[in-house]
Amino acid sequence: VYYLLPLYRGRLFALACIPFVLLLARGADALIARVRVIAIPLALIVGAASAYALNDYFFRYSRYNASVDDYIPAIQAIETRAQAGDVILLNAYWQQGYFISHYRGAPLEFRDLSQQLHLDEAVARGRNIWAIVQNLGEHPAEIFLARNAFPIDEQDYGAMRVLSYRAGAAGRVETLSTPIRFDNGLALGGYRLNDAPIEAGTGAATIELEWQATRVIAADFTISVRLTDARGENILAQVDRQLQNESLPTSRWAINQPVRERQGLSVAEAVAPGEYALQIVLYNFQDRRVANILAPEELRGQSLELGRVAIIPRVKTK
Secondary structure, eight states, rough: OOOOOOOOHHHHHHHHHHHHHHHHHHHHHHHHHHHHHHHHHHHHHHHHHHHHHHHHHHHHHOOHHHHHHHHHHHHHHHHTOTTTTOOOEEEEEEEHHHHHHHHOOOOOOEETTHHHHHHHTSSSSSSEEEEEEESSSTTTTHHHHHHSSEEEEEEEETTEEEEEEEEEEOOOEEEEEEEEEEEEEEEEEEEEESSSSSETTTEEEEEEEEEEEEEEEOEEEEEEEEOOOTOOOOOOEEEEEGGGGTSSOOOOBBBEEEEEEEEEEEETTTTTTTTEEEEEEETTTTTBOOOOOESSSGBBBBBBEEEEEEEEEOOOOO
8 A cells, every 4th residue: 555655754654564564474474374385485575575675775765855865964064063052943843853863963952943932042042043944935933033143054955944043142332423324325323243252163253233224225235244354355254144134125124213133154163263353345135236334434445344353263072
């Protein structure tokens, strides 16, 4: 029956297979007891069928399986960066057991991506947050996470999307006597930066920006967050995202309405320890035109240095 109408979930067939094999063995035993001459042909048939099936499994297996082909690489990607106490948000209940079976990294906490209480717990303290979303273009929780944590990265593994965030506050407040005005109509009223060293390989630079539209903005603008050397010449890490993580593009901003923006930038393990500059650049999402800084006069240009961050080596755990 399974060959004619395959079960939707392979693991259900695995459970049904156990009594099936026992019944098959009992039937073969009863048949041989009645007709002993059939024992050798029956053993050859069973052996040949098993050898053929095992050959298919080990040498000619090509059936796409999202759980194996996509989920295991997603787990391994998290494993390389995770720290003790990080939280995993899953959009399917079965993923936790599967994750535990293949994960060999630092101890993690597991939560449900669809439960608001679990989302609140995830962002309540400073740590890395990982969300695994299967077969969904966008999960409703992504908007909440983008506004209450710092978006760091997103990677696709076939049917799986792995999103990473950093929870906590960017503690170093940078006050501005006057807003920084761009020629696209945006004004930056203030911002916050990391106030603790960033561990290369597992940490991330986090910034919180306070924007305001001084006029109607027709285009949607992208922010490029960059980690550069002290002179601002060589880019060591970079991430480009639409402002408000696409949930509220700049073309929909109301005039003079404050908009708080959170951005995160992961730091690769290859980045050497030291002090680096954190820059932002704004550009039009459609034509890639860069927005220039108009005021204050001394900051005029296309890039704005927000401050310096310290990078420290990754602490290896056994």
